[in-house]
Amino acid sequence: MNDTIDNADATGWQDFANCLGVDPDLFFPERGASTREAKEVCKGCVVREDCLEYALSNGEKFGIWGGLSERERRRIRRQRALARRTALEAEATSSAGGASA
Numbered sequence: 541m542n543d544t545i546d547n548a549d550a551t552g553w554q555d556f557a558n559c560l561g562v563d564p565d566l567f568f569p570e571r572g573a574s575t576r577e578a579k580e581v582c583k584g585c586v587v588r589e590d591c592l593e594y595a596l597s598n599g600e601k602f603g604i605w606g607g608l609s610e611r612e613r614r615r616i617r618r619q620r621a622l623a624r625r626t627a628l629e630a631e632a633t634s635s636a637g638g639a640s641a
């Protein structure tokens with residue numbers, strides 16, 4: 541687990557992190573370095589989902605969180621943003637249709 545997780549407000553999930561006691565540097569590899577070892581630690585972590593959601597909702601840009609790299613988290617953020625936009629557009633279209641009926 542990394543320092544930012546330690547500062548999380550009243551979550552509690554970090555107490556169950558698989559990475560407790562593991563070298564934090566493992567989760568913040570140099571650019572281009574392997575993330576495999578960190579992801580192996582995350583693989584068996586029971587709070588992986590909580591960790592990932594924490595990172596996504598706090599815009600964590602660096603490191604491995606919830607078993608995902610920065611690039612992988614960016615992809616999820618983009619997918620979610622697209623899904624939100626699509627849902628809003630569908631809602632707007634449906635409302636407009638209702639108003640003209």
Ligand code: SF4
Nearest residue numbers: 557559582585591606
């Ligand atoms: S998912 Fe990985 S980084 Fe997150 S708490 Fe678990 S072991 Fe740590």
